[in-house]
Amino acid sequence: MLKKFSILNGTIVDNVPSNNNIWVYINPDTQEKNFLINTLQIDESDIASALDPEEVPRLMFDPDYITLIWKQPRNVMGKQSPFFNVTSAGIFIKQDRLIFVLGEDLSLFEKRYPHKVESIFDVLFNFLYHSIHHYLGHLRVIKQISGEVQSKINTAMENEYLIQMFSLSESLVYYLNAISGNHAALLKLRNYCERTEQLKNKIELLDDVMIENNQCSKQAEIYSQVLSGLMDARGNLISNNMNVLIKNLTLINVIFLPLNLLASIGGMSEFSMMTHGVDWRISYSLFLIAMFALGWMTQVIINKFGIGVIFFLNKRDKKLES
DSSP states (O other): OEEEEEEETTEEEEOOTTOOOEEEEESOOHHHHHIIIIISOOOHHHHHHHHOTTOOOEEEEOSSOEEEEEEEEOOOOTTSOOOOOEEEEEEEEETTEEEEEESSOOOOOOSSOSSOOOSHHHHHHHHHHHHHHHHHHHHHHHHHHHHHHHHHHTTOOSSHHHHHHHHHHHHHHHHHHHHHHHHHHHHHHHHHHHHOGGGGGGHHHHHHHHHHHHHHHHHHHHHHHHHHHHHHHHHHHHHHHHHHHHHHHHHHHHHHHHHHHHHHHHTOHHHHHHTTTSOHHHHHHHHHHHHHHHHHHHHHHIIIIIHHHHHHHHHHHHHHHO
16 A cells, blocks of 8 residues: 655645655555566565564665665554564655655654654654654553553462563563664664765754664663563562462361361261161270371371481481582
8 A cells, every 4th residue: 555745834744746755655565566676676675674574673775775674663552462562664765755665554654743844854854753752652551561460460370460571571672672773773874964965964853863762772671671670579479379379278178177077077877887886985985096096106107207307308408518
Protein backbone atom coordinates (compact mmCIF):
# COMPACT_ATOMS: atom_id res chain seq x y z
CA MET A 1 0.00 0.00 0.00
CA LEU A 2 1.29 3.43 -0.95
CA LYS A 3 0.60 6.68 0.87
CA LYS A 4 1.84 10.04 -0.41
CA PHE A 5 2.50 13.16 1.65
CA SER A 6 3.72 16.69 0.98
CA ILE A 7 5.28 19.56 2.90
CA LEU A 8 2.86 22.47 3.09
CA ASN A 9 3.15 25.55 5.34
CA GLY A 10 5.62 23.87 7.68
CA THR A 11 3.54 20.73 8.17
CA ILE A 12 3.14 17.34 6.56
CA VAL A 13 -0.12 16.81 4.71
CA ASP A 14 -1.44 14.07 2.45
CA ASN A 15 -3.34 14.04 -0.83
CA VAL A 16 -1.67 17.04 -2.45
CA PRO A 17 -1.30 16.03 -6.11
CA SER A 18 0.99 18.89 -7.04
CA ASN A 19 3.98 18.00 -4.90
CA ASN A 20 3.96 14.54 -3.29
CA ASN A 21 7.65 14.11 -2.46
CA ILE A 22 7.13 11.85 0.59
CA TRP A 23 6.14 8.28 -0.28
CA VAL A 24 5.29 5.66 2.33
CA TYR A 25 5.12 2.02 1.22
CA ILE A 26 3.43 -0.24 3.79
CA ASN A 27 4.11 -3.94 3.20
CA PRO A 28 4.61 -3.37 -0.56
CA ASP A 29 3.35 -6.03 -2.94
CA THR A 30 5.26 -7.44 -5.89
CA GLN A 31 4.20 -4.67 -8.26
CA GLU A 32 5.27 -1.94 -5.84
CA LYS A 33 8.60 -3.67 -5.20
CA ASN A 34 9.22 -3.88 -8.94
CA PHE A 35 8.50 -0.15 -9.24
CA LEU A 36 11.00 0.62 -6.49
CA ILE A 37 13.65 -1.60 -8.04
CA ASN A 38 13.19 -0.92 -11.75
CA THR A 39 11.87 2.64 -11.85
CA LEU A 40 13.43 4.27 -8.79
CA GLN A 41 16.59 2.15 -9.10
CA ILE A 42 16.68 1.12 -5.45
CA ASP A 43 18.67 -2.03 -4.82
CA GLU A 44 16.61 -5.12 -4.09
CA SER A 45 18.78 -6.06 -1.10
CA ASP A 46 18.10 -2.65 0.48
CA ILE A 47 14.36 -3.18 0.15
CA ALA A 48 14.71 -6.65 1.68
CA SER A 49 16.66 -5.12 4.58
CA ALA A 50 13.92 -2.55 5.14
CA LEU A 51 11.30 -5.32 5.41
CA ASP A 52 13.41 -7.58 7.64
CA PRO A 53 12.46 -7.04 11.32
CA GLU A 54 15.81 -8.51 12.42
CA GLU A 55 17.92 -6.13 10.32
CA VAL A 56 20.61 -4.13 12.11
CA PRO A 57 20.25 -0.30 12.01
CA ARG A 58 22.71 1.35 9.65
CA LEU A 59 23.25 4.22 7.23
CA MET A 60 24.51 3.50 3.72
CA PHE A 61 25.46 5.79 0.85
CA ASP A 62 24.86 4.66 -2.71
CA PRO A 63 25.71 6.73 -5.78
CA ASP A 64 22.07 7.72 -6.38
CA TYR A 65 20.43 7.56 -2.96
CA ILE A 66 20.93 7.28 0.80
CA THR A 67 19.60 4.32 2.78
CA LEU A 68 18.77 4.44 6.50
CA ILE A 69 17.63 1.27 8.27
CA TRP A 70 15.96 2.35 11.52
CA LYS A 71 14.57 0.27 14.37
CA GLN A 72 11.06 1.31 15.35
CA PRO A 73 8.93 -0.11 18.22
CA ARG A 74 5.91 -2.11 17.17
CA ASN A 75 2.49 -0.77 17.99
CA VAL A 76 1.00 -2.40 21.08
CA MET A 77 -2.76 -2.61 21.49
CA GLY A 78 -3.75 -2.56 25.17
CA LYS A 79 -2.00 -4.60 27.86
CA GLN A 80 -3.19 -8.09 26.95
CA SER A 81 0.37 -9.16 26.20
CA PRO A 82 3.27 -7.77 28.22
CA PHE A 83 5.70 -8.45 25.37
CA PHE A 84 7.09 -5.53 23.37
CA ASN A 85 9.18 -5.87 20.23
CA VAL A 86 10.78 -3.78 17.50
CA THR A 87 10.67 -3.82 13.72
CA SER A 88 12.65 -2.25 10.89
CA ALA A 89 11.84 0.82 8.84
CA GLY A 90 13.67 1.52 5.60
CA ILE A 91 14.16 5.18 4.67
CA PHE A 92 15.52 6.15 1.26
CA ILE A 93 16.51 9.67 0.22
CA LYS A 94 16.67 9.94 -3.56
CA GLN A 95 17.23 13.46 -4.90
CA ASP A 96 14.32 15.51 -3.52
CA ARG A 97 12.15 12.52 -2.61
CA LEU A 98 11.84 10.76 0.78
CA ILE A 99 10.68 7.14 0.58
CA PHE A 100 9.63 4.99 3.55
CA VAL A 101 9.41 1.21 3.16
CA LEU A 102 7.67 -0.46 6.12
CA GLY A 103 6.78 -4.04 6.86
CA GLU A 104 3.71 -2.98 8.84
CA ASP A 105 1.65 0.15 9.38
CA LEU A 106 3.51 2.32 11.87
CA SER A 107 2.79 5.81 13.13
CA LEU A 108 5.22 8.05 11.26
CA PHE A 109 4.11 11.64 11.68
CA GLU A 110 2.55 13.47 14.58
CA LYS A 111 0.20 16.43 14.20
CA ARG A 112 2.54 18.43 16.41
CA TYR A 113 6.14 18.81 15.21
CA PRO A 114 8.96 19.75 17.59
CA HIS A 115 10.75 21.51 14.72
CA LYS A 116 9.50 23.37 11.70
CA VAL A 117 9.26 21.24 8.56
CA GLU A 118 10.80 22.87 5.52
CA SER A 119 12.61 20.04 3.70
CA ILE A 120 12.64 16.28 3.46
CA PHE A 121 15.50 16.18 5.99
CA ASP A 122 13.26 18.03 8.45
CA VAL A 123 10.66 15.32 7.84
CA LEU A 124 13.30 12.67 8.46
CA PHE A 125 14.56 14.23 11.69
CA ASN A 126 11.03 14.77 12.98
CA PHE A 127 10.26 11.13 12.24
CA LEU A 128 13.36 10.05 14.18
CA TYR A 129 12.39 12.33 17.06
CA HIS A 130 8.86 10.93 17.12
CA SER A 131 10.20 7.36 16.94
CA ILE A 132 12.38 7.93 20.01
CA HIS A 133 9.40 9.31 21.93
CA HIS A 134 7.51 6.21 20.85
CA TYR A 135 10.18 4.19 22.70
CA LEU A 136 9.80 6.42 25.75
CA GLY A 137 6.04 5.89 25.74
CA HIS A 138 6.52 2.14 25.68
CA LEU A 139 9.03 2.35 28.53
CA ARG A 140 6.43 4.15 30.65
CA VAL A 141 3.93 1.39 29.87
CA ILE A 142 6.51 -1.27 30.75
CA LYS A 143 7.13 0.42 34.09
CA GLN A 144 3.40 0.57 34.80
CA ILE A 145 2.87 -3.10 33.88
CA SER A 146 5.88 -4.07 36.01
CA GLY A 147 4.34 -2.35 39.03
CA GLU A 148 0.99 -4.07 38.48
CA VAL A 149 2.62 -7.48 38.09
CA GLN A 150 4.75 -6.87 41.20
CA SER A 151 1.64 -6.23 43.31
CA LYS A 152 0.16 -9.52 42.07
CA ILE A 153 3.38 -11.45 42.69
CA ASN A 154 3.21 -10.52 46.39
CA THR A 155 0.28 -12.92 46.82
CA ALA A 156 0.79 -15.27 43.85
CA MET A 157 1.87 -18.90 43.98
CA GLU A 158 1.94 -19.62 40.24
CA ASN A 159 4.61 -18.83 37.66
CA GLU A 160 2.21 -16.81 35.45
CA TYR A 161 3.23 -13.38 36.72
CA LEU A 162 6.90 -14.33 36.92
CA ILE A 163 6.76 -15.32 33.23
CA GLN A 164 5.29 -11.91 32.47
CA MET A 165 8.25 -10.31 34.24
CA PHE A 166 10.61 -12.37 32.08
CA SER A 167 8.75 -11.16 28.98
CA LEU A 168 9.14 -7.53 30.06
CA SER A 169 12.84 -8.08 30.74
CA GLU A 170 13.29 -9.68 27.30
CA SER A 171 11.46 -6.77 25.68
CA LEU A 172 13.83 -4.30 27.34
CA VAL A 173 16.81 -6.24 25.97
CA TYR A 174 15.39 -5.89 22.43
CA TYR A 175 14.78 -2.20 23.02
CA LEU A 176 18.31 -1.62 24.31
CA ASN A 177 19.80 -3.39 21.30
CA ALA A 178 17.63 -1.40 18.87
CA ILE A 179 18.30 1.98 20.53
CA SER A 180 22.06 1.31 20.57
CA GLY A 181 21.97 0.44 16.87
CA ASN A 182 19.99 3.60 16.13
CA HIS A 183 22.60 5.63 17.99
CA ALA A 184 25.33 4.31 15.68
CA ALA A 185 23.24 5.27 12.64
CA LEU A 186 22.65 8.76 14.08
CA LEU A 187 26.38 9.28 14.58
CA LYS A 188 27.04 8.40 10.95
CA LEU A 189 24.18 10.67 9.85
CA ARG A 190 25.64 13.56 11.84
CA ASN A 191 29.04 13.09 10.18
CA TYR A 192 27.29 13.22 6.82
CA CYS A 193 25.55 16.48 7.75
CA GLU A 194 28.89 18.00 8.78
CA ARG A 195 30.37 17.15 5.39
CA THR A 196 27.37 18.46 3.44
CA GLU A 197 27.21 22.22 3.18
CA GLN A 198 23.42 22.54 2.79
CA LEU A 199 22.84 20.33 5.86
CA LYS A 200 25.14 22.05 8.33
CA ASN A 201 22.25 24.12 9.61
CA LYS A 202 20.46 20.85 10.50
CA ILE A 203 23.17 19.66 12.89
CA GLU A 204 21.58 21.34 15.90
CA LEU A 205 18.28 19.63 15.11
CA LEU A 206 20.04 16.28 14.78
CA ASP A 207 21.85 16.87 18.07
CA ASP A 208 18.49 17.23 19.79
CA VAL A 209 17.45 13.89 18.33
CA MET A 210 20.68 12.26 19.55
CA ILE A 211 20.23 13.68 23.06
CA GLU A 212 16.71 12.25 23.21
CA ASN A 213 18.03 8.89 21.97
CA ASN A 214 20.76 8.82 24.66
CA GLN A 215 18.24 9.60 27.39
CA CYS A 216 15.96 6.88 26.07
CA SER A 217 18.85 4.40 26.07
CA LYS A 218 19.79 5.21 29.68
CA GLN A 219 16.18 4.90 30.82
CA ALA A 220 15.79 1.52 29.12
CA GLU A 221 19.07 0.36 30.64
CA ILE A 222 17.94 1.37 34.16
CA TYR A 223 14.61 -0.43 33.77
CA SER A 224 16.38 -3.52 32.46
CA GLN A 225 18.83 -3.59 35.37
CA VAL A 226 16.04 -3.14 37.91
CA LEU A 227 13.95 -5.96 36.42
CA SER A 228 16.94 -8.30 36.15
CA GLY A 229 18.13 -7.52 39.67
CA LEU A 230 14.74 -8.18 41.25
CA MET A 231 13.87 -11.27 39.20
CA ASP A 232 15.46 -13.74 41.67
CA ALA A 233 13.88 -11.97 44.63
CA ARG A 234 10.44 -12.20 43.03
CA GLY A 235 10.98 -15.89 42.30
CA ASN A 236 11.92 -16.45 45.94
CA LEU A 237 8.80 -14.54 46.96
CA ILE A 238 6.61 -16.96 45.01
CA SER A 239 8.45 -19.91 46.59
CA ASN A 240 7.94 -18.38 50.03
CA ASN A 241 4.22 -17.97 49.33
CA MET A 242 4.06 -21.65 48.39
CA ASN A 243 5.90 -22.64 51.59
CA VAL A 244 3.42 -20.62 53.66
CA LEU A 245 0.53 -22.41 51.94
CA ILE A 246 2.10 -25.83 52.59
CA LYS A 247 2.66 -24.84 56.22
CA ASN A 248 -1.00 -23.89 56.63
CA LEU A 249 -2.12 -27.14 55.01
CA THR A 250 0.21 -29.08 57.30
CA LEU A 251 -1.29 -27.37 60.36
CA ILE A 252 -4.77 -28.29 59.17
CA ASN A 253 -3.64 -31.87 58.65
CA VAL A 254 -2.12 -32.02 62.14
CA ILE A 255 -5.36 -30.72 63.65
CA PHE A 256 -7.47 -33.40 61.97
CA LEU A 257 -4.92 -36.25 62.38
CA PRO A 258 -6.01 -37.21 65.96
CA LEU A 259 -9.63 -37.22 64.84
CA ASN A 260 -8.77 -39.51 61.94
CA LEU A 261 -6.82 -41.75 64.31
CA LEU A 262 -9.74 -42.06 66.71
CA ALA A 263 -12.17 -42.71 63.86
CA SER A 264 -9.85 -45.37 62.42
CA ILE A 265 -9.44 -47.11 65.75
CA GLY A 266 -13.17 -47.03 66.43
CA GLY A 267 -13.94 -48.47 63.01
CA MET A 268 -11.66 -51.54 63.19
CA SER A 269 -14.27 -54.27 62.77
CA GLU A 270 -11.59 -56.94 62.17
CA PHE A 271 -9.92 -56.12 65.50
CA SER A 272 -13.27 -56.39 67.29
CA MET A 273 -13.83 -59.77 65.65
CA MET A 274 -10.33 -60.99 66.67
CA THR A 275 -10.84 -59.91 70.29
CA HIS A 276 -14.33 -61.33 70.49
CA GLY A 277 -14.91 -62.58 74.01
CA VAL A 278 -12.51 -60.02 75.54
CA ASP A 279 -13.81 -56.89 77.19
CA TRP A 280 -13.48 -54.08 74.63
CA ARG A 281 -12.05 -51.75 77.25
CA ILE A 282 -9.19 -54.16 77.87
CA SER A 283 -8.55 -54.96 74.18
CA TYR A 284 -8.54 -51.35 73.04
CA SER A 285 -6.40 -50.30 76.02
CA LEU A 286 -3.80 -52.91 75.10
CA PHE A 287 -3.94 -51.77 71.47
CA LEU A 288 -3.25 -48.16 72.45
CA ILE A 289 -0.40 -49.21 74.71
CA ALA A 290 1.11 -51.21 71.82
CA MET A 291 0.80 -48.18 69.53
CA PHE A 292 2.60 -45.92 72.02
CA ALA A 293 5.28 -48.56 72.53
CA LEU A 294 5.82 -48.91 68.77
CA GLY A 295 6.05 -45.14 68.38
CA TRP A 296 8.57 -44.90 71.23
CA MET A 297 10.72 -47.69 69.73
CA THR A 298 10.63 -45.91 66.34
CA GLN A 299 11.80 -42.67 67.94
CA VAL A 300 14.65 -44.46 69.72
CA ILE A 301 15.80 -46.12 66.52
CA ILE A 302 15.71 -42.85 64.59
CA ASN A 303 17.61 -41.01 67.32
CA LYS A 304 20.23 -43.73 67.53
CA PHE A 305 20.83 -44.43 63.87
CA GLY A 306 19.09 -41.92 61.62
CA ILE A 307 19.82 -38.59 63.36
CA GLY A 308 23.25 -39.84 64.39
CA VAL A 309 24.19 -40.56 60.79
CA ILE A 310 22.95 -37.13 59.70
CA PHE A 311 24.93 -35.44 62.48
CA PHE A 312 28.06 -37.37 61.47
CA LEU A 313 27.71 -36.36 57.82
CA ASN A 314 27.19 -32.70 58.71
CA LYS A 315 30.22 -32.77 60.99
CA ARG A 316 32.34 -34.37 58.27
CA ASP A 317 31.23 -31.74 55.71
CA LYS A 318 32.20 -28.93 58.09
CA LYS A 319 35.66 -30.46 58.57
CA LEU A 320 36.15 -30.75 54.81
CA GLU A 321 35.12 -27.10 54.26
CA SER A 322 37.56 -25.93 56.96
